[in-house]
Amino acid sequence: MGILDSKIPSGPLADKWTKHKNEINLVNPANKRNIDIIVVGTGLAGGAAAATLAELGYNVKTFCYQDSPRRAHSIAAQGGINAAKNYQGDGDSNYRLFYDTIKGGDYRSREANVYRLAEVSGNIIDQCVAQGVPFAREYGGMLDNRSFGGVLVSRTFYAKGQTGQQLLLGAYAAMNRQINRGKIQAYNRHEMMDLVLVDGKARGIIARDLVSGKIERHSAHAVVLATGGYGNVFYLSTNAMGSNVMAAWRAHRKGAFFANPCFTQIHPTCIPVSGEHQSKLTLMSESLRNDGRIWVPKKKEDAIAIREGKLKPTEIAEEDRDYYLERRYPAFGNLVPRDVASRAAKERCDAGYGVNKTGEAVFLDFASAIKRYGKEKALTSGIKNPDEATIIKLGEEVIEAKYGNLFQMYEKIVDQNPYKTPMMIYPAVHYTMGGLWVDYNLQTTIPGCYAAGEANFSDHGANRLGASALMQGLADGYFVLPYTIGDYLSHDIRTGPIPTDTKEFDEAEQDVRNRMEKLMSGSGIHSVDYYHKKLGKIMWNKCGMARNAKDLESAMTEISELRKDFWENVKVPGSMDSKNQELEKAGRVADFLELGELFAKDALHRNESCGGHFREEYQTEDGEALRDDENFKYVAAWEYTGEPKDAKLHKEDLVYENIELKTRSYK
Amino acid sequence: MKLYLKIWRQKDASSPGKIVDYTLDGVEGDMSFLEMLDILNEELVSKGEEPVEFDHDCREGICGTCSLQINGEPHGPDRLVTTCQLHMRKFKDGDTIVIEPFRAKAFPVIKDLIVDRSAFDRIQQAGGYISVNTSGNTIDANTIPINKHDADEAMDAATCIGCGACVAACKNASAMLFTSAKVSQFALLPQGRIEATERVQNMVRQMDLEGFGNCTNTGACEVECPKGISLTNIARMNREYLSAISKG
Numbered sequence: 069m070g071i072l073d074s075k076i077p078s079g080p081l082a083d084k085w086t087k088h089k090n091e092i093n094l095v096n097p098a099n100k101r102n103i104d105i106i107v108v109g110t111g112l113a114g115g116a117a118a119a120t121l122a123e124l125g126y127n128v129k130t131f132c133y134q135d136s137p138r139r140a141h142s143i144a145a146q147g148g149i150n151a152a153k154n155y156q157g158d159g160d161s162n163y164r165l166f167y168d169t170i171k172g173g174d175y176r177s178r179e180a181n182v183y184r185l186a187e188v189s190g191n192i193i194d195q196c197v198a199q200g201v202p203f204a205r206e207y208g209g210m211l212d213n214r215s216f217g218g219v220l221v222s223r224t225f226y227a228k229g230q231t232g233q234q235l236l237l238g239a240y241a242a243m244n245r246q247i248n249r250g251k252i253q254a255y256n257r258h259e260m261m262d263l264v265l266v267d268g269k270a271r272g273i274i275a276r277d278l279v280s281g282k283i284e285r286h287s288a289h290a291v292v293l294a295t296g297g298y299g300n301v302f303y304l305s306t307n308a309m310g311s312n313v314m315a316a317w318r319a320h321r322k323g324a325f326f327a328n329p330c331f332t333q334i335h336p337t338c339i340p341v342s343g344e345h346q347s348k349l350t351l352m353s354e355s356l357r358n359d360g361r362i363w364v365p366k367k368k369e370d371a372i373a374i375r376e377g378k379l380k381p382t383e384i385a386e387e388d389r390d391y392y393l394e395r396r397y398p399a400f401g402n403l404v405p406r407d408v409a410s411r412a413a414k415e416r417c418d419a420g421y422g423v424n425k426t427g428e429a430v431f432l433d434f435a436s437a438i439k440r441y442g443k444e445k446a447l448t449s450g451i452k453n454p455d456e457a458t459i460i461k462l463g464e465e466v467i468e469a470k471y472g473n474l475f476q477m478y479e480k481i482v483d484q485n486p487y488k489t490p491m492m493i494y495p496a497v498h499y500t501m502g503g504l505w506v507d508y509n510l511q512t513t514i515p516g517c518y519a520a521g522e523a524n525f526s527d528h529g530a531n532r533l534g535a536s537a538l539m540q541g542l543a544d545g546y547f548v549l550p551y552t553i554g555d556y557l558s559h560d561i562r563t564g565p566i567p568t569d570t571k572e573f574d575e576a577e578q579d580v581r582n583r584m585e586k587l588m589s590g591s592g593i594h595s596v597d598y599y600h601k602k603l604g605k606i607m608w609n610k611c612g613m614a615r616n617a618k619d620l621e622s623a624m625t626e627i628s629e630l631r632k633d634f635w636e637n638v639k640v641p642g643s644m645d646s647k648n649q650e651l652e653k654a655g656r657v658a659d660f661l662e663l664g665e666l667f668a669k670d671a672l673h674r675n676e677s678c679g680g681h682f683r684e685e686y687q688t689e690d691g692e693a694l695r696d697d698e699n700f701k702y703v704a705a706w707e708y709t710g711e712p713k714d715a716k717l718h719k720e721d722l723v724y725e726n727i728e729l730k731t732r733s734y735k
Numbered sequence: 736m737k738l739y740l741k742i743w744r745q746k747d748a749s750s751p752g753k754i755v756d757y758t759l760d761g762v763e764g765d766m767s768f769l770e771m772l773d774i775l776n777e778e779l780v781s782k783g784e785e786p787v788e789f790d791h792d793c794r795e796g797i798c799g800t801c802s803l804q805i806n807g808e809p810h811g812p813d814r815l816v817t818t819c820q821l822h823m824r825k826f827k828d829g830d831t832i833v834i835e836p837f838r839a840k841a842f843p844v845i846k847d848l849i850v851d852r853s854a855f856d857r858i859q860q861a862g863g864y865i866s867v868n869t870s871g872n873t874i875d876a877n878t879i880p881i882n883k884h885d886a887d888e889a890m891d892a893a894t895c896i897g898c899g900a901c902v903a904a905c906k907n908a909s910a911m912l913f914t915s916a917k918v919s920q921f922a923l924l925p926q927g928r929i930e931a932t933e934r935v936q937n938m939v940r941q942m943d944l945e946g947f948g949n950c951t952n953t954g955a956c957e958v959e960c961p962k963g964i965s966l967t968n969i970a971r972m973n974r975e976y977l978s979a980i981s982k983g
Binding site: 083116119120123133135136137138139140141143153155188191192193194195196197198199202203204205206207208209210211227228230232237241242244245247248254256279306308309310340343345346347348350351476477480481483546549592595597623633639641642646647649650666 | 785786864866874881894
């Protein structure tokens with residue numbers, strides 16, 4: 069196996085994690101006090117890991133570019149978190165959650181990792197409730213659940229439309245408790261600029277204080293990267309403006325393999341683009357597909373009339389509407405997985421049935437849910453023979469209680485009332501399944517460098533199911549990494565503090581300074597955003613929802629040329645020695661310009677369609693993804709060799725011992 | 736539309752700041768307020784000037800990073816939105832817009848429109864948590880039923896995004912709404928009751944140490960809060976605090 073040893077424990081699937089925990093080395097509490105750990109990123113994975121590692125007794129330093137750990141982009145997750153609690157008694161189990169996740173990922177993830185995720189999912193809910201996370205409850209006082217795409221049970225726990233916020237604030241609170249005890253030193257408004265290796269091991273980072281501009285050296289016995297995904301390589305995405313790949317990419321350049329970069333999730337329900345000024349896209353939670361029905365007009369002339377503002381969606385008769393997901397996928401209907409729903413929307417819009425000015429939008433309609441809930445509410449309120457207006461009023465109240473904040477957000481952005489007229493939605497880049505390659509212990513190919521949460525590639529295969537990102541982030545941070553990192557650190561109990569006045573740190577710091585000076589010395593023709601937007605257009609048009617070899621090849625060339633242009637002609641005003649947001653952006657975009665090319669290369673080499681990776685050349689007669697298990701049942705882990713186009717491919721074969729590989733069907 | 740902007744520019748914490756005038760053309764109603772500033776910055780960069788620095792991140796109203804005092808109001812004239820979700824359709828052609836940082840002694844200016852809100856973090860560090868280990872070895876989540884009304888009320892308090900609008904809106908620069916939201920969330924839940932006495936005292940002590948003023952019940956904070964956090968939380972915190980100090 070060479071260096072791509074996934075280190076999956078032997079034994080039956082359900083026993084692997086327990087067995088592994090029993091066999092790995094521990095560090096005794098007195099020795100933990102002598103060991104330092106750096107955690108970069110303070111979202112669900114990083115925040116949870118930092119809190120738990122500090123609680124165990126390690127000395128933790130956290131780094132985030134935001135002004136507070138509470139602002140990490142995990143906070144924006146809306147819909148919920150999955151857990152195999154089976155509180156609904158609808159047949160859920162660890163196995164079912166495991167099975168759904170593997171199938172949802174289109175059989176491109178590791179069995180053992182995913183089973184472990186399902187196994188600890190219940191603990192996450194217990195933990196969060198103990199921390200005071202105010203999950204939604206039923207009238208009897210028990211926790212409520214809802215459904216998400218790609219599954220047939222109700223296993224999603226939620227806190228209105230702000231589940232990510234509540235879970236992140238839970239992890240932030242756990243961090244605060246440790247900061248108060250002096251066990252975590254939090255470096256906010258700091259950005260990791262490079263990883264420092266000593267004798268081949270990750271031993272620290274070079275960071276920049278974003279307020280003073282000062283370059284700092286920080287050492288540790290291990291470095292955890294929990295820095296999120298790279299969706300912003302598309303410029304427009306549902307990610308935060310600051311979300312970036314820098315930490316992961318710097319590690320990649322230092323030897324960490326980057327896995328499956330082309331596996332990107334395009335989320336089906338986002339607010340459509342309104343114009344060239346657009347800086348980011350806003351998600352409308354997948355939970356809305358519990359109650360919203362997706363449609364476009366059946367007749368093209370109706371679609372044209374709507375686009376021209378001559379017809380209102382509410383004026384189109386029921387029989388003239390095409391509920392295309394219900395039509396194509398009767399078993400799962402509107403709750404098909406995200407990749408399937410996104411492609412179906414694109415298919416309708418490409419065929420000319422789009423419903424907004426740009427022709428790139430479909431309807432998400434709550435009218436029938438409002439009526440259904442209104443009737444039920446009237447009955448339980450003792451109103452006999454309610455009239456239409458009463459039903460609608462009561463129904464709107466129920467919808468407001470469930471999704472009020474999302475409806476409000478929609479109205480503020482689009483200036484239309486979604487209670488009265490259907491929402492318009494279109495797919496947008498949302499999540500990246502790919503990321504740093506890690507073994508079962510979440511260690512990258514650099515010893516002592518770990519990756520957790522969205523930053524790693526591990527659990528979602530080629531497509532992530534809804535409400536699974538929060539689950540994975542917290543599982544990695546609270547329950548997996550704190551165990552597995554101990555096994556590595558048990559060899560460091562006699563090492564003592566890592567000095568920062570060594571040649572390794574000198575060189576790393578000098579590299580960082582050189583790079584920043586180079587960024588500041590561009591000829592000054594175009595702004596950083598100019599390049600970022602250009603890159604985004606190439607990515608969206610050629611590496612987006614549908615890809616083909618010709619476009620991917622030209623994307624690689626175009627990105628490479630754009631990168632060259634960027635380094636020669638970018639304009640970064642201000643100085644290096646002070647707060648400088650343009651310089652911050654420039655460093656991030658520089659790395660996106662390298663990652664983008666590797667992304668295209670990965671998509672080009674994978675001659676199959678699976679999950680979010682859809683190659684036009686590989687599809688069934690009715691337009692579904694055509695997987696090639698014989699040739700591509702592997703993780704593509706890329707080794708940096710100098711230029712993204714020359715990255716070297718390493719394959720980790722995926723072994724399925726417990727699940728039979730099938731064609732994924734939601735029909 | 737064409738806008739006349741009056742923007743606070745300040746090099747760093749130790750330099751004095753001043754209002755600088757800018758004229759911006761071609762603004763559309765569908766733009767968010769921050770997208771309008773993006774366009775201004777793009778123009779400034781192309782002219783070789785330093786862009787206006789402002790805090791922002793998620794641009795969907797949840798991270799609490801964006802701020803700005805717009806025409807004297809935190810997050811501008813619209814209600815229940817953060818600046819990133821304020822859209823230019825709320826303004827009209829020819830408007831003059833004054834844009835300043837949030838003003839409070841406890842929120843020193845870092846640069847231009849960016850302020851340091853780390854005082855909020857320190858208030859949370861003083862007691863904004865439940866002291867349970869994160870081992871996962873707790874009781875089953877459904878062991879303690881929680882009344883739906885209480886759970887919903889706790890959730891409403893918990894939706895605070897820590898943006899600081901309450902402080903900026905208050906003539907006393909009080910952080911009572913912010914602090915009380917966390918105190919309330921935990922006071923309303925059985926898990927949080929156990930440390931309630933210590934929590935409220937520790938958090939209030941830190942709040943005072945940071946230099947925030949006291950509450951005189953004008954209610955401006957509730958009006959300007961982008962998440963609609965209720966003034967009731969301040970009353971609850973006061974009750975909790977009185978009860979805590981009377982226990983000693």
